[in-house]
Amino acid sequence: MNQKPLALKILDVVSIILLFTAAYLAIFVAPTERVMGDVQRVFYFHVGTAWVALIGFVFTAGLSVVYLVTKDLKWDRIQVAAVEVSVMFFLITIILGSIWARPAWNTWWTWDPRLTTAAITELIYIAYFMLRQGIDDPNRRARFGAVYVLIGGLSAPITFFAIRLFRTIHPVVIAGSNTAAEGNFSMTDDMVRIFLFALFAFTVIFVDLFWNRIRLGEAQEKVEEMKLKAAW
Amino acid sequence: MFFQETTPDTSGYMIAGYAITLLILSIYVASLFIRNRNLRQDMAMLAEMEKPAAAEPKPKKRAGKPVTKKGRKK
Amino acid sequence: MARRSSQPSAIRRQRTASAQPSGKFLKAIGAILWKDLRAEFRSWELISAMLVFSLLIILIFNFALELDVKTRQSVTAGVLWSTFAFAGTLGLNRSMAIEKDRGCLDGLLLAPVDRSAIYFGKFFSNLAFMLIVEIIVLPVYSLLYNTNLFQPGLMLVILLGSVGYTAVGTLLAAMSVQTRTRDILLPILLFPVAFAVLLAAVKASGGFLDGAEFSEVAFPIDLLITYDVIFIAVSFMVFDNIVEE
Numbered sequence: 126m127n128q129k130p131l132a133l134k135i136l137d138v139v140s141i142i143l144l145f146t147a148a149y150l151a152i153f154v155a156p157t158e159r160v161m162g163d164v165q166r167v168f169y170f171h172v173g174t175a176w177v178a179l180i181g182f183v184f185t186a187g188l189s190v191v192y193l194v195t196k197d198l199k200w201d202r203i204q205v206a207a208v209e210v211s212v213m214f215f216l217i218t219i220i221l222g223s224i225w226a227r228p229a230w231n232t233w234w235t236w237d238p239r240l241t242t243a244a245i246t247e248l249i250y251i252a253y254f255m256l257r258q259g260i261d262d263p264n265r266r267a268r269f270g271a272v273y274v275l276i277g278g279l280s281a282p283i284t285f286f287a288i289r290l291f292r293t294i295h296p297v298v299i300a301g302s303n304t305a306a307e308g309n310f311s312m313t314d315d316m317v318r319i320f321l322f323a324l325f326a327f328t329v330i331f332v333d334l335f336w337n338r339i340r341l342g343e344a345q346e347k348v349e350e351m352k353l354k355a356a357w
Numbered sequence: 358m359f360f361q362e363t364t365p366d367t368s369g370y371m372i373a374g375y376a377i378t379l380l381i382l383s384i385y386v387a388s389l390f391i392r393n394r395n396l397r398q399d400m401a402m403l404a405e406m407e408k409p410a411a412a413e414p415k416p417k418k419r420a421g422k423p424v425t426k427k428g429r430k431k
Numbered sequence: 432m433a434r435r436s437s438q439p440s441a442i443r444r445q446r447t448a449s450a451q452p453s454g455k456f457l458k459a460i461g462a463i464l465w466k467d468l469r470a471e472f473r474s475w476e477l478i479s480a481m482l483v484f485s486l487l488i489i490l491i492f493n494f495a496l497e498l499d500v501k502t503r504q505s506v507t508a509g510v511l512w513s514t515f516a517f518a519g520t521l522g523l524n525r526s527m528a529i530e531k532d533r534g535c536l537d538g539l540l541l542a543p544v545d546r547s548a549i550y551f552g553k554f555f556s557n558l559a560f561m562l563i564v565e566i567i568v569l570p571v572y573s574l575l576y577n578t579n580l581f582q583p584g585l586m587l588v589i590l591l592g593s594v595g596y597t598a599v600g601t602l603l604a605a606m607s608v609q610t611r612t613r614d615i616l617l618p619i620l621l622f623p624v625a626f627a628v629l630l631a632a633v634k635a636s637g638g639f640l641d642g643a644e645f646s647e648v649a650f651p652i653d654l655l656i657t658y659d660v661i662f663i664a665v666s667f668m669v670f671d672n673i674v675e676e
Contacts, residue, residue, distance in 0.1 A: 144382070148375060148379075152375065158364075159364055160364070161364075161365070161367060162364045162365045162366060162367040162368070163366070163367050163368040163370070164367035164368075164371050165367075166371050166374075167371055167374035167375070170374070170375070170378055171374075174378075213385050217377070217378050217381050220374075220378075221374050221377070221378065224373055224374045225370070227370060228365065228370050330382075334385065334386070340393075341389060341392055341396070344393065344397070345396060347400065348396050348399045348400055348403065351399075351400065351403040351404070351407075352403065354407070355403055355406050
């Protein structure tokens with residue numbers, strides 16, 4: 126199989142540098158938030174990973190359509206990679222959200238709209254892998270996976286609106302300095318800059334892991350081909 | 358005017374948060390690495406298996422020829 | 432000697448042309464629905480299982496939740512919809528499994544009809560079974576807990592909720608029955624996706640049972656209708672991809 130392309134090797138290094146830079150900025154450079162203290166610093170990574178994961182999920186829905194139209198298995202491989210990496214990032218999002226919730230609202234978990242939708246969305250994409258596991262034929266696996274991602278992806282925003290039937294205690298950060306809901310805070314300029322840097326860093330890290338995962342999928346396919354040939 | 362409340366020390370939670378983030382990312386990268394290595398090993402093994410399979414038929418043909426010649430003579 | 436028809440040929444052509452595609456489609460749906468209903472009314476396999484299961488669930492909830500009169504009021508909607516969701520899964524699973532095991536699915540696929548007709552046929556039969564079970568469970572629950580569940584608002588919510596649940600459920604059951612893990616997989620696939628329906632249905636049901644104004648229940652009902660429309664449309668569009676060989 127091919128050597129890792131130079132671009133990817135460079136991207137690997139850049140990703141690691143960006144990750145640690147973002148962490149350093151968030152932990153040591155950003156100003157301390159007055160009401161919550163240091164735990165607010167997880168916010169930079171919490172939103173960074175959430176943003177990247179959600180875009181990833183939307184991207185997978187698009188990939189579904191592309192696969193169903195072209196029936197080219199390449200898109201299926203890309204979809205698996207996108208779902209896997211997005212699920213991993215979203216897991217970080219949920220855990221960081223929980224860690225933030227504990228000192229802020231005095232509870233590890235709340236059943237408010239965003240957290241509950243997050244949990245359900247994560248379960249949808251985990252179910253994707255369970256669905257794929259039960260199918261041996263690669264074409265059928267790809268088709269079913271694509272259909273499920275489409276259905277699941279459509280249901281997630283609707284679920285979000287459904288859960289808003291209940292009141293929310295999740296902070297609304299961007300809406301100026303409305304501190305009515307607990308846990309809100311308004312961002313100073315440095316915070317905004319570090320926050321944007323973290324977003325950028327996670328985008329790069331996502332692309333890096335995504336690319337690596339696609340190559341893994343290609344290697345898997347190569348091995349399957351070779352196994353079939355050997356069976357002859 | 359009230360005294361301002363002191364900022365609570367929640368650094369423990371912050372450390373936990375960053376540690377878990379790093380942990381999950383590391384586990385994922387490790388899983389990519391391990392899966393990749395396993396696949397390369399499988400590939401190497403399968404490539405090995407292909408080589409002798411290609412080499413086998415030749416000796417059999419050579420062994421077959423003298424037998425048929427004897428048969429024809431008779 | 433053949434006699435020429437007295438009708439002008441243009442009208443004849445128009446009639447046969449329009450009778451073909453949509454007529455066949457509806458006929459196919461009707462045929463599948465009728466087949467399922469007939470088979471079920473002979474064996475009572477599905478409905479009896481779903482009914483017994485529902486009653487057992489209600490019994491379990493009774494012990495699990497310590498329902499005194501006050502609590503009962505607030506959890507009735509939740510208990511009802513949990514029951515319908517689980518019994519619905521049972522029905523969906525069995526309905527598709529019967530199709531596959533008896534080779535009916537293959538037979539249907541060979542028929543010269545649009546694949547989505549199969550989807551709608553199964554959708555309507557699954558919906559019928561779910562509604563029948565719900566119609567029976569409602570009076571039983573009413574009797575057991577001395578609450579009157581026969582309100583028009585509640586009926587509407589049950590209909591809308593069941594439609595949404597069955598719309599997605601039929602599609603996902605068609606998928607899961609073709610995997611190795613079969614029955615176990617359907618709830619895992621279905622519940623996260625149907626969460627919105629169940630939630631909106633519970634909210635709306637609760638609202639009606641509490642005697643709320645229609646304006647308060649409007650949002651969940653809108654959500655239900657939206658969900659139903661979107662998912663019936665999407666499901667029937669992608670159903671082809673599920674049953675190809």
